[in-house]
Amino acid sequence: MKRPVIIALDFPTAEQALTFLDQFPAALHVTVKIGMELFYAAGPAIVKAVQDRGHAVFLDLKLHDIPNTVEAGMRVIGQLGVTYTTVHAAGGHVMLAAAKRGLVAGAASQGLPAPKLLAITQLTSTNQTILNEDQQIAGTVQQSVVHYADLAKRSGCDGVICSAQEVAAIHSAVGSDFLGITPGIRPASAQADDQQRVMTPVAAAKAGSNGLVVGRPITRASAPVNAYQQIVQEWSGQ
Numbered sequence: 001m002k003r004p005v006i007i008a009l010d011f012p013t014a015e016q017a018l019t020f021l022d023q024f025p026a027a028l029h030v031t032v033k034i035g036m037e038l039f040y041a042a043g044p045a046i047v048k049a050v051q052d053r054g055h056a057v058f059l060d061l062k063l064h065d066i067p068n069t070v071e072a073g074m075r076v077i078g079q080l081g082v083t084y085t086t087v088h089a090a091g092g093h094v095m096l097a098a099a100k101r102g103l104v105a106g107a108a109s110q111g112l113p114a115p116k117l118l119a120i121t122q123l124t125s126t127n128q129t130i131l132n133e134d135q136q137i138a139g140t141v142q143q144s145v146v147h148y149a150d151l152a153k154r155s156g157c158d159g160v161i162c163s164a165q166e167v168a169a170i171h172s173a174v175g176s177d178f179l180g181i182t183p184g185i186r187p188a189s190a191q192a193d194d195q196q197r198v199m200t201p202v203a204a205a206k207a208g209s210n211g212l213v214v215g216r217p218i219t220r221a222s223a224p225v226n227a228y229q230q231i232v233q234e235w236s237g238q
């Protein structure tokens with residue numbers, strides 16, 4: 001799918017994750033996000049298990065450390081054949097450039113294409129108060145997100161993770177070829193949970209989002225494949 005609806009496979013064990021995933025026919029070729037919970041539990045074997053089922057992997061480990069450590073970690077991630085991976089933009093230019101270098105080198109060592117490197121801007125659970133008081137960053141959330149998008153682009157990243165609320169501003173500031181992949185997606189009837197900056201799939205599509213990340217509205221639905229297909233339909237109908 002050119003603009004994917006990425007399913008956040010947030011489960012505590014490989015068994016639970018694969019039991020859930022096996023409801024989705026291989027022919028759907030979904031993209032699933034493996035985050036820290038599942039990766040800490042199941043390691044690279046879960047990445048391979050998902051790929052062996054014909055699905056694509058977004059490995060979301062949100063690296064944030066000194067440049068040398070991030071470069072070395074990304075070199076390993078680059079060897080796993082994943083489609084996307086993440087780093088925190090707040091680590092700064094030198095760390096982001098090191099992340100890109102490691103990822104490209106790791107992929108090249110296996111003859112693989114480099115995964116798309118996405119920088120986390122402000123998490124979708126962050127609101128104005130958290131930004132100004134906890135993080136001591138002045139200005140609006142949108143200003144901070146656009147700043148991080150510009151930094152990420154200058155540092156060699158392929159895109160950012162942000163709320164769909166900020167995608168249009170990012171595209172007008174740094175260009176529409178820079179990916180804005182957006183979690184915090186909630187169908188109109190769903191609860192927000194711990195998300196602060198949410199949008200519906202339809203609104204995210206209209207805003208120019210390059211891909212949705214959706215977890216609980218699919219993983220906790222009584223009929224997950226139907227919930228997924230309904231979101232895909234809303235999203236791609238725009």
Ligand SMILES: O=C(O)c1cc(=O)[nH]c(=O)n1[C@@H]1O[C@H](COP(=O)(O)O)[C@@H](O)[C@H]1O
Nearest residue numbers: 008035122123124161183184213214215216
């Ligand atoms: O990097 C992410 O994927 C991410 C960034 C962000 O700003 N907000 C955010 O919710 N996410 C992830 O997107 C998924 C959202 O899950 P739900 O809130 O259940 O739809 C989770 O796996 C989060 O870790």
